[in-house]
Amino acid sequence: MNGTALGSTATVTATARAGAEAERARLDAQRVERPRADMPRAATVSAPAGSASWQSRRGQIEAYFDRTAADTWARLTSGAPVGRIRRTVRAGRDAMRAQLLAWLPMDLAGRRVLDAGCGTGMLAIEAARRGAEVVAVDLAPTLVELGRDRMPTDVREAIEWRAGDFLDPALGTFDHVVAMDSLIHYRLQDVLPALAGLAERTRGSVVFTFAPSNWLLATMHAVGQWFPQGHRSPSIEPVAPEKLRAVLASDPRFAGFAVGRTERVVNGFYTSQAQELVRL
Numbered sequence: 148m149n150g151t152a153l154g155s156t157a158t159v160t161a162t163a164r165a166g167a168e169a170e171r172a173r174l175d176a177q178r179v180e181r182p183r184a185d186m187p188r189a190a191t192v193s194a195p196a197g198s199a200s201w202q203s204r205r206g207q208i209e210a211y212f213d214r215t216a217a218d219t220w221a222r223l224t225s226g227a228p229v230g231r232i233r234r235t236v237r238a239g240r241d242a243m244r245a246q247l248l249a250w251l252p253m254d255l256a257g258r259r260v261l262d263a264g265c266g267t268g269m270l271a272i273e274a275a276r277r278g279a280e281v282v283a284v285d286l287a288p289t290l291v292e293l294g295r296d297r298m299p300t301d302v303r304e305a306i307e308w309r310a311g312d313f314l315d316p317a318l319g320t321f322d323h324v325v326a327m328d329s330l331i332h333y334r335l336q337d338v339l340p341a342l343a344g345l346a347e348r349t350r351g352s353v354v355f356t357f358a359p360s361n362w363l364l365a366t367m368h369a370v371g372q373w374f375p376q377g378h379r380s381p382s383i384e385p386v387a388p389e390k391l392r393a394v395l396a397s398d399p400r401f402a403g404f405a406v407g408r409t410e411r412v413v414n415g416f417y418t419s420q421a422q423e424l425v426r427l
């Protein structure tokens with residue numbers, strides 16, 4: 148038997164198999180994992196009124212994340228390969244998630260945490276792994292179902308998934324609220340009452356992100372706000388960090404809170420700034 152010939156046949160077969168597997172993985176990664184029929188849908192919470200501009204923007208955000216960009220978002224928040232630009236966004240988002248979680252107590256046992264605008268729940272899962280009881284809520288039922296479907300078994304009991312508005316008081320009260328990149332599409336005049344509503348229901352801290360205005364044009368806008376042409380997201384509303392901190396410090400609705408740490412994360416095409424509000 149010719150070892151070389153056998154070797155080359157085996158190589159061709161292995162190469163073909165690897166190619167087929169890669170293609171299958173590519174197709175799998177592209178597919179939005181729809182909820183399994185055997186799982187009940189996540190409970191929905193209602194949408195509190197808010198201003199007309201909040202309501203109108205919320206409608207656009209829901210349509211965008213629930214339908215237009217659901218596939219893109221599913222892929223970005225998975226381990227599936229993505230292009231160069233989105234790799235920088237994914238790494239930036241990983242860094243931001245780590246930053247926000249680092250501001251919470253390391254041991255979250257017995258603490259209730261709200262992942263406000265959870266998307267597919269990456270932060271919720273990490274908080275649950277540190278012992279928190281998490282409520283993960285998002286306007287986009289498709290992402291909530293995907294998060295619930297992907298949820299590892301070790302946190303199954305610790306996360307309650309909800310579809311709806313994170314401002315709904317029916318969600319209850321919390322020790323910590325985290326809103327990662329879920330307020331960036333609202334105007335400051337709507338973000339402040341939203342933060343005040345969240346703060347009212349929070350015993351410990353509210354940590355959230357915003358788009359710092361001085362970086363916006365150079366980064367997010369340059370890539371169609373993280374996604375390519377044709378997938379344009381509702382516009383991002385930039386805020387000057389100094390202005391935001393000054394407004395928070397002087398607004399009586401936050402009198403019971405200190406305007407805490409702030410940290411900007413810049414990684415390639417991802418730029419976002421974290422802000423902490425800590426109950427006094």
Ligand SMILES: C[S@@+](CC[C@H](N)C(=O)[O-])C[C@H]1O[C@@H](n2cnc3c(N)ncnc32)[C@H](O)[C@@H]1O
Nearest residue numbers: 212264265266285286287311312313327328329
């Ligand atoms: C940029 S994504 C970030 C998702 C997640 N926090 C993450 O970092 O992976 C913003 C999410 O906020 C959600 N969102 C925006 N406004 C919301 C609201 N009022 N109530 C609940 N979810 C909201 C959107 O539906 C979207 O899934």
